[in-house]
Amino acid sequence: MENAFAIAETTGDGCTVVSVVGELDVATAPDLREHLERAIDRDGLVVADLLGVTFIDSTALGVLIGALKRSQSAGGGLRIAMAEPRILKIFEITGLTELFSIFPTLGEASAQ
Amino acid sequence: MSDVVELTIPVRANLVVLARLAAATVASRADFDIEEIEDLRLAVDELCVSLVQGDGDGRLDLRFSHDDDQIEVTCSFRTDSIESGGASESEGASDGSLDGLSARILDALVDEHGEDIEEGQRRAWLRKRRARNSG
Numbered sequence: 053m054e055n056a057f058a059i060a061e062t063t064g065d066g067c068t069v070v071s072v073v074g075e076l077d078v079a080t081a082p083d084l085r086e087h088l089e090r091a092i093d094r095d096g097l098v099v100a101d102l103l104g105v106t107f108i109d110s111t112a113l114g115v116l117i118g119a120l121k122r123s124q125s126a127g128g129g130l131r132i133a134m135a136e137p138r139i140l141k142i143f144e145i146t147g148l149t150e151l152f153s154i155f156p157t158l159g160e161a162s163a164q
Numbered sequence: 165m166s167d168v169v170e171l172t173i174p175v176r177a178n179l180v181v182l183a184r185l186a187a188a189t190v191a192s193r194a195d196f197d198i199e200e201i202e203d204l205r206l207a208v209d210e211l212c213v214s215l216v217q218g219d220g221d222g223r224l225d226l227r228f229s230h231d232d233d234q235i236e237v238t239c240s241f242r243t244d245s246i247e248s249g250g251a252s253e254s255e256g257a258s259d260g261s262l263d264g265l266s267a268r269i270l271d272a273l274v275d276e277h278g279e280d281i282e283e284g285q286r287r288a289w290l291r292k293r294r295a296r297n298s299g
Contacts, residue, residue, distance in 0.1 A: 078213050079177040107184075109209045110265035111217075138202060145272040146265050 059083050066096040067162050073104035076112035084112060088119040092126050099161045102134040108142055120152065129153075133161035167193075169228040175220045175241075180212045183226055187237065190228040194235055196294050203273040204292055208237055210266045211288040214279065215241040238289040240282065 057074035068091040076084060084100075091098045100116065102108075116132070123130035134140060135156045143149045155161035171186050173179045187208035191201040212224055222243040229236050270277040270290065277290040 075181070077177075077209060078180055078217065107206070107209075109206060109213060110263065110269060111213055113265050114263075142206070142269065146268050 057083075059087055061087055061091060063091075063094070065164075067099060067164065068094055068096060069099045069101050069158065069162065071101040071104070075107035076102075076105055077107065077109045078111040081112040081115045085115045085118065088115065088130075089122060092119060092123045092128060092130070095126060096128050097162070097164060098123055098128060098130045099158065100130065100132045101158050101161070102132055102139060103136070103158065105134070105136065105139055108139055110146075113142070113146060113148060116152070117148070131155060131161045133158045166229055166231045171226045171228075173224050173226070175216050175222045175224060177216075177218055180209060183208050183212050183224070183239070186226065186228060190230060191235060194230040194294065196235070196292075200292070200295060204235065204237075207270055207273045207277070207290055207292065208239070210269050211237065211239040211277075211290060214263075214266055214288050215239060215286055233294045234291055235294075236289065236291045238287055240285045240287040242285055 057072075057080050059070065059072050059080075062069045062071070070084070070087045070091050072084060074080070088098065088100065098119075100119070120130050131153045133155050134143070140149070140154070143152070143154065153161075167190075169186060169190055171182065173182050184205045187204045188201050191204045196204065208226070212226075215224065216222075222241060225240045225242055227238045274290045274292040277288070279286070279288045281287065
């Protein structure tokens with residue numbers, strides 16, 4: 053059966069981490085958008101922890117792009133923690149590895 | 165011999181996962197490898213979201229057919245309203261354009277894909293060939 057979707061935020065030391073587990077698609081992308089926008093508006097570095105993501109489609113990628121633009125306007129920055137080869141492949145296919153700062157661990161993504 | 169699987173789902177964002185499950189099952193039975201199955205799962209998802217972007221009236225009709233080394237998938241958006249001038253007028257429908265991200269994904273993951281209008285219904289389709297020969 054599909055992986056259960058879960059999303060959570062943790063904040064500390066000027067950094068907010070939005071952690072996602074499960075599948076990011078047209079159904080769950082709105083949740084991601086809501087959490088990322090809230091984190092970005094809080095100011096400071098935002099890290100999208102996608103280490104537990106098992107599926108991602110263009111809807112979710114669009115949300116991430118929108119969040120990146122919003123973070124750039126806010127001045128805080130958005131980074132991605134991601135290590136799953138299958139998910140990284142989709143970022144490579146779409147050229148988004150050139151757009152985002154992607155780190156293989158949450159520790160590296162959160163370092164300031 | 166060609167097998168055909170047909171699936172109709174309401175236009176609900178949280179039901180697109182059913183299309184992915186069907187894609188994975190058909191590809192597995194057609195002896196595609198794990199990478200190809202995952203490619204087809206995402207590609208079929210992209211077909212669906214190219215036609216609809218949220219909850220609305222209408223249905224998605226999916227048709228999976230495979231022969232020895234190729235799977236063809238068509239996804240048609242059918243509105244519930246008889247009086248509607250077209251499927252694109254239905255709530256939940258996308259604006260009809262395959263956006264850049266979706267197109268790039270499909271270009272990379274399948275051998276052929278396209279969109280057209282068939283009998284007044286918007287339709288997206290793809291074909292993916294199995295990379296290796298059968299034993």
